Amino acid sequence: MFENLTDKFERAFKVLKGQGQITEINVAETLKEVRRALLDADVNFKTAKDFTVRVKDKAMGRNVLTAVSPGQLMIKICHEELVELMGGNESEINIKGNPGIILMSGLQGSGKTTFTGKLGNYLKTKKGKNVLLVACDVYRPAAIDQLHVLGEQLGIEVYSNKEEKNPVTIAQSAIQHAKSKGFNVVIVDTAGRLAVDEQMMDEIANVKSAIQPTETLFVVDSMTGQDAVNTAKAFNDRINFDGVVLTKLDGDTRGGAALSIKAVVEKPIKFVGTGEKMDALDVFYPQRMADRILGMGDVVSLVERAQAQFDEEEARKLQKRIQKDQFDFNDFLGQLQQIKKMGNVKDLMGMIPGMGKAMKDVDIEDDAFKHIEAIILSMTPDERSNPTLINGQRKNRLAAGSGTSIQEVNKLMKQFEDTKKMMKLMSNPKNMMSMMKQMKGMRGGMPGM
Numbered sequence: 136m137f138e139n140l141t142d143k144f145e146r147a148f149k150v151l152k153g154q155g156q157i158t159e160i161n162v163a164e165t166l167k168e169v170r171r172a173l174l175d176a177d178v179n180f181k182t183a184k185d186f187t188v189r190v191k192d193k194a195m196g197r198n199v200l201t202a203v204s205p206g207q208l209m210i211k212i213c214h215e216e217l218v219e220l221m222g223g224n225e226s227e228i229n230i231k232g233n234p235g236i237i238l239m240s241g242l243q244g245s246g247k248t249t250f251t252g253k254l255g256n257y258l259k260t261k262k263g264k265n266v267l268l269v270a271c272d273v274y275r276p277a278a279i280d281q282l283h284v285l286g287e288q289l290g291i292e293v294y295s296n297k298e299e300k301n302p303v304t305i306a307q308s309a310i311q312h313a314k315s316k317g318f319n320v321v322i323v324d325t326a327g328r329l330a331v332d333e334q335m336m337d338e339i340a341n342v343k344s345a346i347q348p349t350e351t352l353f354v355v356d357s358m359t360g361q362d363a364v365n366t367a368k369a370f371n372d373r374i375n376f377d378g379v380v381l382t383k384l385d386g387d388t389r390g391g392a393a394l395s396i397k398a399v400v401e402k403p404i405k406f407v408g409t410g411e412k413m414d415a416l417d418v419f420y421p422q423r424m425a426d427r428i429l430g431m432g433d434v435v436s437l438v439e440r441a442q443a444q445f446d447e448e449e450a451r452k453l454q455k456r457i458q459k460d461q462f463d464f465n466d467f468l469g470q471l472q473q474i475k476k477m478g479n480v481k482d483l484m485g486m487i488p489g490m491g492k493a494m495k496d497v498d499i500e501d502d503a504f505k506h507i508e509a510i511i512l513s514m515t516p517d518e519r520s521n522p523t524l525i526n527g528q529r530k531n532r533l534a535a536g537s538g539t540s541i542q543e544v545n546k547l548m549k550q551f552e553d554t555k556k557m558m559k560l561m562s563n564p565k566n567m568m569s570m571m572k573q574m575k576g577m578r579g580g581m582p583g584m
Contacts, residue, residue: 141428162194165209177361179395182220190216214425220394221421226378226403229350230258234267234313235320236346240339240370241354243327246382248278250354250408251324252285253416258320259291260414267318269309270295271302271342272326282324289413292318302326302338303345310346323348331366336373343374350377352405355392357381363392367400378405381419393424457558464519467551468511471504509537510547522551 166187173183193212230237237254241247251268258264268286270293272278279295286293294309306323313321325342328335343351353376355363367379379396384407397403404419456462511519513536518524525533530544537544 159195162191162209166191169213173394176394177392179361179364179399182395182398185398186216186220210429214429217394217425217428218421220398221424222397222403222419223421225418225420226405228352228405229377230262230264230320232349234310234318235264235350236310236348237320237322238339238343238346238348238351239322239324239354240351240374240376241327241380242331242356242366243275245327245354245356246408247327247354248272248281248324249285249411250380250382250406250416251282251322252289252291253408253413254406255286255291255322256289256413257416258322259289264320265318266291266320266322267309267313267316268293269306269321269323271305271323273300273302273305274326278324278326285413302342306342306346331369336370339370340374352376352378352380353402354380354382355396357384357392357407361392361395364395364399367396367402371400371402376402378403380404380406380408382408384409457555460559462555462558464511464514464522464551467554468508468519471507474504506537506539506543507547507550510534510539510544513537522548 169190170183170187173186174180178186190209190212193216194209228237229235239247239251255266255268259266268282268291270279270282276297279297283293283295285291294305294312296305296308299305299308302325309323310321312318323342323346325339326335351374353367353370355367357363363381370376379400379402381393381396381404384393393404393407404421407417407419409415409417456466510533513533514525518529525548530541530548533539534541534544
């Protein structure tokens with residue numbers, strides 16, 4: 136995510152590396168690179184220009200403390216301005232009402248129907264809401280079917296009427312249905328077009344006027360860059376939406392839409408889609424996004440994802456097994472599956488400070504653990520619970536059964552043993568204290584330490 140922009144910002148700040156003070160000349164050189172980085176990321180020209188002017192004014196108005204280098208100060212100022220550019224603080228979705236009504240808008244292909252399912256899942260699982268999804272795309276029966284499939288998958292009811300061709304009538308009937316059945320949130324998915332046209336705008340405006348939603352969201356594909364911003368402006372001028380949803384942000388290496396849309400449209404980004412799975416939905420936090428753009432990682436989001444998959448009871452059971460030296464391949468597989476639920480591995484690595492740059496040129500498959508899982512699933516129940524049974528002959532069978540090589544099986548066995556030892560060590564506080572004392576003793580005995 137935003138790898139190109141991160142690289143260019145890093146190059147821009149190198150201009151100030153080793154400089155003793157901030158001057159108009161070195162600030163101008165740095166900001167020239169920053170502006171170029173923003174324009175290359177497909178950020179709106181006026182937005183990029185205004186951004187660099189504000190950074191320059193702040194930089195020239197501050198004294199550099201002895202403990203802070205000019206480069207560090209410039210990074211801090213750019214961080215502050217990036218956060219402000221993207222909205223300052225996260226923006227809550229308004230679902231108050233009886234029921235709360237959310238109207239979805241956007242072009243065809245933006246991921247609107249998929250996001251409708253994701254948002255329904257988010258409100259159901261994270262907010263405890265009883266959600267009704269409404270299919271109002273009267274032009275594409277496939278979109279109605281898609282919403283029904285998603286609803287069945289998520290355990291959320293979907294309201295539709297393929298015989299009715301007026302989306303206003305469908306939406307109004309759905310809201311009456313929601314009131315009678317006790318649903319407290321209704322999400323209305325509307326029709327999209329390949330391009331903005333008057334008929335589409337009239338239709339969405341009529342639906343909005345008829346149902347008076349508590350929240351109107353505009354869904355846009357972030358990978359379309361400046362086009363996304365222009366489309367958002369056209370929709371906002373007509374229907375005055377409340378917030379923006381950026382989909383496919385995990386595939387966007389430039390970031391122009393995320394950086395421009397708030398400044399141009401003056402409406403907050405509320406959610407971002409970061410993958411195909413139904414739980415690949417994040418609230419948009421400007422501060423965290425600025426951290427990632429400047430290569431600082433995003434530890435808070437990483438911890439939140441881990442906590443979402445964390446089961447305290449299972450963790451206690453696992454700790455007891457580790458302490459009793461009973462950690463086996465069933466436990467190992469369970470841990471891998473929890474990590475997979477957290478999202479794309481490369482994206483997770485990018486949330487660790489300093490790792491984004493290190494992982495830039497590393498190609499990690501979306502299903503990075505599939506070979507490991509194949510080997511473990513090729514084991515017999517006895518082999519999984521008692522790994523010492525796995526000898527040379529069994530390894531050959533596992534390699535053949537999983538479609539891997541004997542080298543990969545041996546590598547997994549070593550990874551398992553290393554993991555087992557480390558978890559055993561970390562589960563005992565005495566061992567941790569002993570390790571820390573050893574490290575301290577080694578450091579004290581080394582010259583120059």
